[in-house]
Amino acid sequence: xxxxxxxxxxxxxxxxxDEQTKRMVRRAILKAIAIPGYQVxxxxxxxxxxxxxxxxxxxxxxxxxxxxDVYKCIDQGADxxxxxxxxxxxxxxxxxxxxxxxxxxxxxxxxxxxxxxAPLGPGQIMVxxxxxxxxxxxxxxxxxxxxxxxAYEEYGLQYLSLYESVAAFGRIAGGAGYxxxxxxxxxxxxSPIPKFDNxxxxxxxxxxxxxxxxxxxxxxxxxxxxxxxxDFEDYPFEVQSWDEVCGLCGCGESYKDExxxxxxxxxxxxxxxxxxxxxxxxxxxxxxxxxxxxxxxATGDDNTDDDAAAxxxxx
Amino acid sequence: xxYVSVKGGERAIDNAHRWLDEKRRxxxxxxxxxxxxxxxxxxxxxxxxxxxxxxxxxxxxxxxxKQARGDxxxxxxxxxxxxxxxxxxxxxxxxxxxxxxxxRRVSAAFKDIPGGQxxxxxxDYTHRLINFDLADTGxxxxxxxxxxxxxxxxxxxxSVFAHEALLETPEADPADGSEPYDLTREPMxxxxxxxxxxxxxxxxxxxxxxxxxxxxxxxxxxxxPLCGEIRMGNVVVEFQPEELGFPIEVGEITVTECQxxxxxxxxxxxxxxxxxxxxxVFGHNERKAMSMAIVDRALRHAEVGEAPAxxxxxxxFVLYHSDNVEASGFVQHLKLPHYxxxxxxxxxxxxxxxxxxxxxxxxxxxxxxxx
Numbered sequence: 001x002x003x004x005x006x007x008x009x010x011x012x013x014x015x016x017x018d019e020q021t022k023r024m025v026r027r028a029i030l031k032a033i034a035i036p037g038y039q040v041x042x043x044x045x046x047x048x049x050x051x052x053x054x055x056x057x058x059x060x061x062x063x064x065x066x067x068x069d070v071y072k073c074i075d076q077g078a079d080x081x082x083x084x085x086x087x088x089x090x091x092x093x094x095x096x097x098x099x100x101x102x103x104x105x106x107x108x109x110x111x112x113x114x115x116x117x118a119p120l121g122p123g124q125i126m127v128x129x130x131x132x133x134x135x136x137x138x139x140x141x142x143x144x145x146x147x148x149x150x151a152y153e154e155y156g157l158q159y160l161s162l163y164e165s166v167a168a169f170g171r172i173a174g175g176a177g178y179x180x181x182x183x184x185x186x187x188x189x190x191s192p193i194p195k196f197d198n199x200x201x202x203x204x205x206x207x208x209x210x211x212x213x214x215x216x217x218x219x220x221x222x223x224x225x226x227x228x229x230x231d232f233e234d235y236p237f238e239v240q241s242w243d244e245v246c247g248l249c250g251c252g253e254s255y256k257d258e259x260x261x262x263x264x265x266x267x268x269x270x271x272x273x274x275x276x277x278x279x280x281x282x283x284x285x286x287x288x289x290x291x292x293x294x295x296x297x298a299t300g301d302d303n304t305d306d307d308a309a310a311x312x313x314x315x
Numbered sequence: 316x317x318y319v320s321v322k323g324g325e326r327a328i329d330n331a332h333r334w335l336d337e338k339r340r341x342x343x344x345x346x347x348x349x350x351x352x353x354x355x356x357x358x359x360x361x362x363x364x365x366x367x368x369x370x371x372x373x374x375x376x377x378x379x380x381k382q383a384r385g386d387x388x389x390x391x392x393x394x395x396x397x398x399x400x401x402x403x404x405x406x407x408x409x410x411x412x413x414x415x416x417x418x419r420r421v422s423a424a425f426k427d428i429p430g431g432q433x434x435x436x437x438x439d440y441t442h443r444l445i446n447f448d449l450a451d452t453g454x455x456x457x458x459x460x461x462x463x464x465x466x467x468x469x470x471x472x473x474s475v476f477a478h479e480a481l482l483e484t485p486e487a488d489p490a491d492g493s494e495p496y497d498l499t500r501e502p503m504x505x506x507x508x509x510x511x512x513x514x515x516x517x518x519x520x521x522x523x524x525x526x527x528x529x530x531x532x533x534x535x536x537x538x539x540p541l542c543g544e545i546r547m548g549n550v551v552v553e554f555q556p557e558e559l560g561f562p563i564e565v566g567e568i569t570v571t572e573c574q575x576x577x578x579x580x581x582x583x584x585x586x587x588x589x590x591x592x593x594x595x596v597f598g599h600n601e602r603k604a605m606s607m608a609i610v611d612r613a614l615r616h617a618e619v620g621e622a623p624a625x626x627x628x629x630x631x632f633v634l635y636h637s638d639n640v641e642a643s644g645f646v647q648h649l650k651l652p653h654y655x656x657x658x659x660x661x662x663x664x665x666x667x668x669x670x671x672x673x674x675x676x677x678x679x680x681x682x683x684x685x686x
Contacts, residue, residue, distance in 0.1 A: 016400075046499075047396065052648025176656035195659070214645055257654045272658075
């Protein structure tokens with residue numbers, strides 16, 4: 001078979017994308033950095049993973065990664081989530097890059113919907129996977145309209161929507177993807193990170209790059225940029241908090257995942273940032289559920305959950 | 316090779332993929348299907364994969380269908396993801412469907428047209444009775460050869476109308492030599508030009524376009540279409556390398572072309588005339604070509620001064636949502652973990668419920684405050 005022979009010889013460029021495409025993406029990134037919060041259209045390519053699986057973030061990473069980088073990839077805060085595992089493996093393979101779970105050790109952190117708990121430092125780059133780059137899309141379905149609204153800095157509709165939620169619920173609704181104003185100019189979706197993470201964007205020392213593959217947009221928050229979550233004087237922005245501490249490490253300040261323990265309504269809350277939680281446990285912190293099966297998984301032990309994962313697919 | 320930690324998730328992924336391979340193969344007691352068999356005997360599936368995969372390669376499309384276990388949308392995705400890694404050498408010359416080696420050509424507008432009505436290999440007029448003989452391999456059928464060959468050139472419906480100016484003339488190629496828009500390299504921009512619109516429709520999902528076209532026929536859009544002509548056959552693709560100065564033939568492709576005709580009652584600027592919608596797809600796919608032509612015409616409402624009132628006339632709605640690789644990805648990404656935003660939602664709903672219940676509890680805050 002001629003095709004079979006071809007496929008064995010077929011090789012991909014470093015970091016999968018060809019150099020011309022990388023250059024095109026890098027130009028879009030530079031423009032995005034120059035105009036914080038502005039959505040730059042770019043010639044997003046079809047990737048070998050489906051749209052919605054991080055094609056925007058993958059293209060940004062592919063455009064900026066080099067052999068000396070140390071790459072971390074998280075989904076919902078965790079390094080061991082299936083899609084994070086898959087993307088990390090992709091770059092280990094096509095970019096021959098070292099990977100890590102430690103936030104502090106990573107030069108590039110690709111993320112779906114969380115900012116790590118550990119503070120980010122200068123030189124680090126966060127790459128966000130963005131499903132819908134347009135913060136106004138839920139209010140105005142037309143791209144032609146929303147582009148004009150950004151151009152004229154016409155954000156009254158957004159404030160009106162926040163006001164309506166105050167009128168309906170007594171507070172500003174919205175738990176994730178909470179809109180921010182970048183450098184007091186562009187309204188931006190921080191991607192569906194919980195609003196808990198929004199304050200981490202403000203005057204961050206790291207560079208934050210946002211990639212939306214399907215919608216073909218790139219935007220950025222450069223280091224030391226003002227990022228303000230929208231609110232009202234009498235209804236100030238507030239972040240989520242939990243009455244419970246992390247069942248594994250006892251942390252009271254982190255963002256939590258809820259884990260259902262049985263059919264009787266018992267649950268425990270654990271840090272959504274698995275690397276942060278693991279570090280704390282290694283340092284001797286313990287929560288009320290220390291020793292639970294999840295404990296080993298999050299600290300990197302190759303434990304019995306392997307089989308559980310396989311069985312999960314079978315079910 | 317860099318160090319990668321191996322954990323439960325990775326092993327589960329590997330195991331899942333092995334299982335998928337086993338499922339694809341099916342019962343090993345049954346002979347494995349060959350790519351050539353798919354290419355030759357499931358050729359309309361191959362055509363659809365090439366059309367929506369935007370890549371004319373029957374061999375690869377057949378392989379993609381095999382790998383995708385016959386899931387056409389998945390095969391389209393495979394072909395797209397491969398296509399995107401290919402270098403673009405340049406633009407071909409515009410293909411000339413006037414010079415098509417026609418296999419099928421019918422017009423619903425006239426009983427007879429120059430070049431004649433050519434029925435060709437069509438399902439039309441077959442009685443849809445399951446042919447149980449096909450359950451076994453049987454003797455090969457050979458089509459009867461016509462007594463005389465078809466004309467080299469078959470005039471298009473546009474040229475039939477030309478001397479009366481009854482049908483609008485299509486927008487000419489830009490004379491400034493500027494390259495056409497390339498949907499695979501540039502993001503969508505609005506208002507969309509004809510090049511962008513037709514590219515998006517040509518690779519748009521057949522089912523989506525079919526339903527839009529159908530809706531417009533039933534009154535959700537105002538196209539009053541009539542099939543001026545549909546033709547299917549082979550056209551030559553030519554490419555002119557910069558250093559040569561003349562075009563060279565690089566291959567032959569099968570395409571289906573459709574010209575849909577609609578009434579236009581005229582306006583202050585333009586006399587009454589027939590307008591047309593255009594459809595062109597890789598391979599033999601009349602359902603897609605006709606749907607495309609109807610939707611193309613519906614999207615041209617501004618050019619003929621019609622007021623848009625329906626989804627099929629809204630280019631942002633149609634062009635943004637016609638791509639099944641994008642649509643399939645975004646719909647199905649909902650099965651990825653959403654713990655973080657769901658947790659935020661849970662917190663919010665639980666809080667609202669507590670407040671709702673408190674407000675309705677007997678001896679609530681209001682009566683206490685009154686005391």
